[in-house]
Every structure is written in structure tokens, then in C-alpha cells.
Amino acid sequence: MIGSPVRSSFWDLNEIDEGLPLGEQIDCLKEDLAQITFPGAIVLDLGWYPSFDPRGMFKVMVVQNSDWDKPLFLANAKDVSSLREQISLSILSFCQ
Template sequence: MTLQLVPLEIPSDWTVVWNHFFEINPDDFHDESYPYEMELHEDIFYFRNEKKGLILDLGWYPSMSPEGTYTLYLVKIGDEETGPEYWDNPILKYRSRNINEITNKIHKIFDKVAND
């Protein structure tokens, strides 16, 4: 079976650096027998909006762990040498195991950024 990406309506001012946000059900992830364990890692997607100076990042934390959650970060783009402080103080950090909740939050962020 081929995994499908979660359908996202990504506005044109966002650049998709990578996207591995697949339609899977993390509620079934209880141990290493889960067939999609490898899809739940820290680097699920990374989008940049140069115009607004923002990064939208999605990962699974802790990586490949049944105790993990999707974690969505919205951060300011900063100097690559001083970048970690931006990650330590995100504009938004949102967690959920529910793929629909994460998808809805992503679309709300896109809408809010577009209207700011």
C-alpha cells in the first residue's frame, strides 16, 4: 500500500522544503509492530514563508515513540548561527496525536498568517 500525503491547502507564499505528512492513524501506534513507526519522526514537514519571515515545522516527539505526539512549531526565521533561540521561543507550539486536529491547526495558521 502506498501512503498518501495529508491533503493541505498550502498558500503560494509558503515554500515546501519537505513534506512527509502521511495519512496514517497514530492511535494504532502502541509498539514497534506498528507498520508506520518510521513515518513518525522529528522531520515530518518544513515550510518557509520568506515574505512573512516564518517557518512552520511538524514533527513527532519523541521520535518513533508510541508515547509521542505531533508537535507543530511556528517560528521566526533567524540567522542560521543564532537559530536555536527561535526554536526555544516559538510563536506557536501545538501538540496533538489527532491528525485532523493538526491539519485544522495548520490551515488556521495559514489563514492567520495571510491576514496579518
């Protein structure tokens, strides 16, 4: 994977202010927050489910070859700190 291109389809996580409670940022909590494509047709997808619902949570998913029914990695996170941890774990899941 070294030297292979990594492409961000979109990245809206910057809209979320870690210093504010998520409940005060409902307009930023949407299903399509970030998507990154890695070599090998691997996609890291991040979103908030259900969109704009303060009771929701972040979902981190890694899929290969657009097989959304059989993710390589799937995890939830309730806050930004946990989200960071799950993003790291998701990348480790296919980089080893």
C-alpha cells in the first residue's frame, strides 16, 4: 500500500466542534460525514445515524469492492473521542 493513492470523496468532520456538546451541533450530525477510498477498493465510511438525531451515534464502516452487506469493520461511537479510536481501529483492520 505504500505509494498507493488514498482519496477522500468527502470530509465534513471538520464541521463538528469537539469543544461543544454534540447535542448543540445537530445540523452537523448527518449520515454522510466522511468517505475515504484506499487501494484495493477499500472504503472507510463515517456517518451519524440517524441523521440529525441527538440520540444517534457515529457509525464507522470499512467495505471492500462495494460490498456494503459484508463490512470488513463496523463500529459505533457516541462521542468524538471514541470516534477517533474507532477510525484508528478501522484502518488497522485492513492495514495488517
